């Protein structure tokens with residue numbers, strides 16, 4: 001009986017089949033009702049007790065080997081059969097498709113590069129922020145209506161200890177001023193969140209780059225020159241800027257900056273609503289209260305801050321009108337930036 005088992009094991013190991021029929025014949029011969037294995041298991045009943053253990057093990061090895069052989073051949077026959085039946089082997093291979101940077105990443109880099117040429121370093125901070133860094137240190141008094149300017153997603157709401165998704169990257173200004181002594185010259189890129197209805201013009205998250213310059217004798221003229229240089233580098237040498245009075249709790253005075261419309265050059269077109277100007281950022285002189293909140297002596301130091309939306313910049317550079325395109329991952333859109 002041992003000899004028979006060894007013979008069948010060898011036969012199994014050598015077995016090859018090139019069609020499903022051949023394989024099926026092998027299966028019936030080995031595992032069928034009247035097959036070799038059933039015969040052997042029948043004969044096993046009469047094996048002497050002292051041999052049962054050894055022969056039983058051998059039988060199991062054989063049974064497993066047969067089953068495995070059948071599975072392996074079946075598998076490979078199935079795959080080869082689909083290839084030969086359904087595949088047109090004369091078809092050319094697919095083109096190699098290379099990825100591309102996301103437009104937001106491209107414009108982010110462009111903005112940061114311009115400011116790094118002016119000596120600004122990059123700093124980042126957390127997206128889940130406490131009330132102090134997002135609001136209070138930035139001169140938003142508790143219950144002040146200015147907090148409603150930015151519809152906030154709260155993570156935990158418990159008064160002065162609120163935890164929220166940051167509504168602007170100004171929170172990173174505070175973090176940097178708290179740990180660094182002036183002069184400070186830094187830009188803060190990052191994702192921010194606001195609880196707004198998603199539409200062509202607004203989204204629940206977008207990206208900002210904010211900048212901060214603190215030193216002795218920093219003036220509004222420095223702010224203007226810095227932003228003019230930025231606008232020319234970003235949108236072309238002939239770009240003009242204008243500053244309109246505005247309000248932010250953390251800057252005084254505050255302004256909003258427009259650039260001459262980069263599509264029509266300022267003569268008026270539908271894009272700039274025939275005004276010749278498009279708004280690009282908010283800015284101002286850092287409010288002395290903010291400096292004091294962060295441990296910087298406002299009698300010695302002054303500074304300016306500015307903040308812009310990367311989506312807005314991308315919109316201006318590439319005339320992307322629908323904000324939602326930036327987060328839909330539609331390759332027809334994204335591949336245009338490769």
Ligand code: PHE
Nearest residue numbers: 168170248282283305306307
């Ligand atoms: N944090 C402001 C916003 O999110 C932008 C800003 C930054 C304005 C710095 C002035 C100075 O709208």
